[in-house]
Amino acid sequence: MSLAPTILVTGGAGYVGAHACKALAVRGYSPVVFDNLVHGHEGAVKWGPLEIGDIADRARLDAVIAAHRPAAVMHFAAFTYVGESVADPGKYYRNNVAGTLSLLEAMRDHHIERLVFSSTAATYGTPDSVPITEDAAKAPINPYGQSKWTAECMIADFAAAHGLRAAALRYFNAAGADPGGEIGELHEPEAHLIPLAMQAVTGDGPPLTLFGDDYPTPDGTCIRDYIHVADLADAHVRALDWLDGASGANAFNLGTGHGASVRQVLDAVERVAGKPVPHSIGPRRAGDPAELVSDPAKANRELSWVPSMSDLETIVATAWAWHRR
Ligand SMILES: NC(=O)c1ccc[n+]([C@@H]2O[C@H](COP(=O)([O-])OP(=O)(O)OC[C@H]3O[C@@H](n4cnc5c(N)ncnc54)[C@H](O)[C@@H]3O)[C@@H](O)[C@H]2O)c1
Numbered sequence: 001m002s003l004a005p006t007i008l009v010t011g012g013a014g015y016v017g018a019h020a021c022k023a024l025a026v027r028g029y030s031p032v033v034f035d036n037l038v039h040g041h042e043g044a045v046k047w048g049p050l051e052i053g054d055i056a057d058r059a060r061l062d063a064v065i066a067a068h069r070p071a072a073v074m075h076f077a078a079f080t081y082v083g084e085s086v087a088d089p090g091k092y093y094r095n096n097v098a099g100t101l102s103l104l105e106a107m108r109d110h111h112i113e114r115l116v117f118s119s120t121a122a123t124y125g126t127p128d129s130v131p132i133t134e135d136a137a138k139a140p141i142n143p144y145g146q147s148k149w150t151a152e153c154m155i156a157d158f159a160a161a162h163g164l165r166a167a168a169l170r171y172f173n174a175a176g177a178d179p180g181g182e183i184g185e186l187h188e189p190e191a192h193l194i195p196l197a198m199q200a201v202t203g204d205g206p207p208l209t210l211f212g213d214d215y216p217t218p219d220g221t222c223i224r225d226y227i228h229v230a231d232l233a234d235a236h237v238r239a240l241d242w243l244d245g246a247s248g249a250n251a252f253n254l255g256t257g258h259g260a261s262v263r264q265v266l267d268a269v270e271r272v273a274g275k276p277v278p279h280s281i282g283p284r285r286a287g288d289p290a291e292l293v294s295d296p297a298k299a300n301r302e303l304s305w306v307p308s309m310s311d312l313e314t315i316v317a318t319a320w321a322w323h324r325r
Pocket of ligand 1 (some may be wrong): 010012015016034035055056076077078084095118119120121155171172173174187263277
C-alpha cells in the first residue's frame with residue numbers, strides 16, 4: 001500500500017462527503033471525489049481531485065477507477081429528500097439502488113474490497129422502542145429509507161458472494177459544519193431543521209414551520225438524535241481502517257444516544273444567534289415518529305468512536321459560523 005492510499009468518494013462534493021474528504025486527508029489518505037454535481041458543489045472539493053460522473057455510468061466509473069486505482073470506496077452519492085421519494089419513487093430507486101448496483105459491480109470487477117456506505121436511521125422506520133440498536137426491525141416507511149435498506153441488502157449479498165468487506169453507517173440527524181469553517185451544509189433545497197431555522201432568523205428564508213407540538217414528548221415536539229458532521233466524518237475513517245481486519249457486511253448506528261426536541265434545537269439557535277427564530281406551529285407531518293434516538297454502543301466499542309462535537313451548542317455554533325460566512 002502506498003503512503004497515501006487513494007479512496008474513491010462518491011458524492012464527495014455533498015455535505016457529509018466533503019467533510020469525510022477532509023477527515024481522510026487529515027489522516028493521510030488521498031480522496032478522489034466522484035460526483036455528478038446534481039446536488040454537490042465544486043467548491044466543496046478541496047482535498048483531492050474532482051472527477052465529474054454519474055455512478056450509473058459504468059464506463060465513466062471504470063475509467064476513473066483505472067486512472068486512480070483506489071484502495072477502497074466511500075459511497076455517499078444518493079438522493080436524500082424523503083418527500084420527493086414519496087412523490088417520485090422511481091427517481092430514488094434508480095439512483096440509490098440501481099446506482100449502487102452499478103458501483104458494486106464496478107468494485108467487484110476492479111477487485112476493490114472495502115466499502116463504507118452512507119445509510120440512515122430511515123431504514124428502521126417507526127421503531128418499536130428507543131434507543132434503536134442495529135438489529136431492530138428494518139421497516140422503512142418511505143421510498144428513500146427503502147432504497148437505502150435495499151442497497152444495504154445488495155451490499156450484504158455482494159459481501160457473501162464476492163468477498164466484499166463493508167460497513168453501512170446508519171446516521172441519525174447529521175448537523176453542524178466543519179469547525180475550521182472550510183465547508184458546511186449547503187442543500188438546495190434545504191430540508192434540515194437547523195439551517196432552516198437559521199435562514200428564518202437572518203431573513204434568508206421564510207419563518208419556520210414546526211410540524212406538530214402535540215407529540216407524546218416532554219415539550220410536545222419531535223425528538224431526534226443530532227450528530228455533528230465532523231464526528232460522522234471521523235467515524236467513516238475509523239470504519240475504513242476497521243475494515244482492514246474485518247469481513248462481510250457490517251452495520252453501525254451513528255448517533256449520540258441522546259435526543260433533543262425541535263424546541264430545544266430552536267432554543268439553541270436563538271441563544272447562538274441572539275435573536276428569536278420566527279416560526280409557527282403546523283400540523284404533524286405524515287410518517288414522523290415522535291422519537292428517534294440511536295444506541296451507538298456498537299460503534300463506540302468496535303470503532304473506538306466517541307463523538308466529541310455533538311453537543312447541541314457546538315453543533316449550532318459551527319452551523320451558525322458557516323451560515324454567517
Ligand atoms: N444529511 C443527513 O442528515 C443524512 C442522514 C442519513 C443519511 N444520509 C446519507 O448521507 C449521504 C450524503 O448525504 P448529504 O446530506 O451529504 O447529501 P448531499 O445531497 O449534500 O450529497 C449527495 C452528493 O451525491 C451526489 N450525487 C447524487 N447522485 C449522484 C450520482 N448518481 N452520481 C454521482 N454523484 C451523485 C450529489 O451531487 C451530492 O454531491 C446520502 O447517501 C444520504 O442518504 C444523510
